[in-house]
Amino acid sequence: MKTILIPTDFTIESLNTVKGAFKRDSQEKVNLILLYAIGMSDSITDLLFFSKEKFIASQQSGKFAEAFQILQNTYDSQINSFRVELFSGYTQNAFANFLEANQVDEVFIPKDYTLKLQHKRSFNPLPFLKKCKLPKTEISWNEGPFVHEKDHVSELFLVSNHA
């Protein structure tokens, strides 16, 4: 059993990394961690009443959750556990600590996809992921030229050619 870390921006397209990761290593059971990078608020009241679960729930749309459930159902036997973690550090050391704390064994990185930063305090964790010392796998996919299914659950079904 190993723990894998995959960055996400709560869009359906970003789930292709997850799909690619499961297509790649087929047999072993994994603990899946989705990583969302977001800076913490400076306001003390915000911090006082901050709840990770509520924040994560507020960031993801119903369609994202549904698309993810489809993936979960598809690779049911491979997923041992699944959770979303927030990373709010600004240095490579902080990220190394984060990986150690979560006992991550391998990271998967989208090759050509740039995460869409929708929240004003969210930032791109890919530079940290690319520089970390764990085994890395890059996943690429071609989103077809027709993207009118954008942000529909069907978007998940229509991407192909994992390299």
Added chain:
Amino acid sequence: MKTDKQMKIKTKIILLLSVILLSLIFLYSGFIYYASASYSFEDFYKRLEIRAITTAKIQLENRQDLNAIKEVKQEYLEKLPREEIIILPATSGDSLRKAADRLNVPLEYMQEINSRGTANLRKQNIFYSGIRYTTSGKNYLVIVSAENYYHTHHIVYLRNLLISSLVIAMVLVLVISFWFSRKIIQPLQDITIKMEDISSENLQMRLNVSSHEDELRTLASTFNGMLDRLEAAFETQKNFVSNASHELNTPLTSIIGEADVILSKPRTILEYQEAIMTILEEAEKLSKKTKALLFLAQTGYNGKVQKFDKVRIDQLILDVKETVDKIYPNNKIVLDFSFLPENPEKLKVKGNEQLLHLALSNVIMNACKYSNNNTVKVSLGASSQQIVIVVKDLGIGIPADEIKFIYDPYFRASNTNTYEGYGIGLPITRNVVNMHSGEIIVSSVLNQGVTVEIKLPIGNYSL
């Protein structure tokens, strides 16, 4: 009984409400009138009694402070209308009878004063109050009589007031019950008017379902459910006619054409054999198509109760592909089961297989037709609540401003002129999906294709 049956609910409500409210008001008014009257009687008897006592004191006693009592009587006890005071020694027998005759009161009254010490009597507007007064060993009867001004004036005024307010209340009650019955009946009338508008021509119309959880909402949604089923049954038949008219025409034309050509002049045996082979092929195609279309034309009701049973969606997709293969032999349907859930329980929905077959084949056949048998990708996946079926084609698409009309029966997009069809496929699919409490989402870009996303709730069948 006959009139009772003919009476409208509206009239019934008005009558019932009016009767209840009016009898309540009447009861209250009566109570108030009775209570006021008896209070005014009692009050007047007390006044008379005070006068009797003071007069008796002044007339019968001989004391120092009498002047003060006199003064009080003159100052504060005003003279009542027709006030009369009579003092007579308390005797019995004849003299009492005489006194009674003179006063024009019954003898029993005089005896009652004598025996009980005090008694009251009313003769129409004249009130009598008598006391037995004892001073220096002698008994006297003091009787004061006067006309009850308060009764004759105030109580009459109160009575008139109550009667006039009763009349006003009656009008108000009628107006209120009329308004009330209208308010209650209005939604029912709305439903009736709307239902009258719906005929076989516009079965896609639905009743407005209110946001409140009440009986009328249940009624409206029950009607809507019935309309869903009716519409699906109607449209299925129309769909058959529409499909049959152009799908069967093509092979028939080629059979007739082939036969015409071969019969135009004498031919060799080989030529005849070839021609008959072609005709046979076309006829087989025709037979397959007819069977497939007839299969689709079954409404899934079969004249019996609508049957909802477990349906495995992956099997359904394979069946549908088989049907579509018969009608469009040149199709390029790609089934993508890469998102098939590992747990087969997640593939079962509670539904009517016949109807779901029809709905899905409509979508896939449309995809084949409008993309000229280009690749059509059918994918299947399941989330924790829903099964998602995605049908994507690379066809002519739907113009963006027309996409909101695609569920209207007989609507055809402006770019479909070169394709035959009647615009009833998608409305049926939508109806069937609605019947299964599912959802259908169509997104499209003109000339790049259409993606249809059908979501059906998982039936929660265990294996």
